[in-house]
Amino acid sequence: MRSLVTRRTATAAALAATALLATAAPAFAHVTVQPGTAAQGGYTAVAFRVPDESDTASTTKLEVTLPADHPVASVATEPIPGWTATAEKTKLATPIKTDDGDEITEAVSKVTWTADAGTKIAPGQFQDFRISLGPLPTDTDKVVFKALQTYDDGNVVRWIDEAAAGQPEPQHPAPTLTLTKAAADGDAHHPDAAPTTAAAESTSDTAARVLGIAGIVVGIIGGALGVLGLRRRTGDRS
Structure with missing residues (x-):
């Protein structure tokens, strides 16, 4: 039973991470002005x-x-x-x-x-x-x-x-x-005049976006693993 719950939870976490990345990806694929x-x-x-x-x-x-x-x-x-x-x-x-x-x-x-x-x-x-x-x-x-x-x-x-x-x-x-x-x-x-400040802001914004998305994905996976660990401990006690 625990194995089935583990697979379902892991699958849900993977799907959530994939959906998040799919939503974020178009922001990096447009034709844009830099800076x-x-x-x-x-x-x-x-x-x-x-x-x-x-x-x-x-x-x-x-x-x-x-x-x-x-x-x-x-x-x-x-x-x-x-x-x-x-x-x-x-x-x-x-x-x-x-x-x-x-x-x-x-x-x-x-x-x-x-x-x-x-x-x-x-x-x-x-x-x-x-x-x-x-x-x-x-x-x-x-x-x-x-x-x-x-x-x-x-x-x-x-x-x-x-x-x-x-x-x-x-x-x-x-x-x-x-x-x-x-x-x-x-x-x-x-x-x-060189737009160095604007360029730096654009680069920082892109980097922050990437790091933010990565952090959310890691958080989703970490939360899923935490749930798995809690259920496993609860099962061992019973």
């Missing part, structure tokens, strides 16, 4: 982190659309071996005025990275696509980048859903850059 925060009005460099979620197909193209309602005057891509980046520009309804008094009448509206022959993001791999941009808008607390991920089997995943306050995270959330108030010393406005 996830930057200063309003400043210049920064961010990477669109693209994991390959397919078991059989590889990623061969990424398209990222910049928001038309909050255009950015300067956008530059970082060269990636094996990938070709192209930028599309759109004429602005309202020109952007620079600090020098000039007007910018068009801005980058989309960046597309296409894999060269023999290059791909294989299943179980990821790739960072890095851009430099600025100045960031000062009249919003976030910049939403809608992205399309194309696989070599023809499947296209549309990372375009915006999260709503108080609602569960959508299945395919759009990469979102959270904007904070600019630093008082003005460093955030320098084109070469």
Whole structure:
């Protein structure tokens, strides 16, 4: 009898741990912006982190659309071996005025990275696509980048859903850059300013998430083992 109870309890613990990990896994599989925060009005460099979620197909193209309602005057891509980046520009309804008094009448509206022959993001791999941009808008607390991920089997995943306050995270959330108030010393406005603090916060947040999930799983298994031990002692006394 004790053997049957032991098997059932162990099975329940394993199922609970598996369900927990399955629930947490999607948070690490989305197309995201790294780091996830930057200063309003400043210049920064961010990477669109693209994991390959397919078991059989590889990623061969990424398209990222910049928001038309909050255009950015300067956008530059970082060269990636094996990938070709192209930028599309759109004429602005309202020109952007620079600090020098000039007007910018068009801005980058989309960046597309296409894999060269023999290059791909294989299943179980990821790739960072890095851009430099600025100045960031000062009249919003976030910049939403809608992205399309194309696989070599023809499947296209549309990372375009915006999260709503108080609602569960959508299945395919759009990469979102959270904007904070600019630093008082003005460093955030320098084109070469590096987002080291934001990057560290992003890394810490990811690490904390992983450790938290691992701790919960260990706690579930430990609780199950504790129950087994208690039942075994109770059975021995009887």
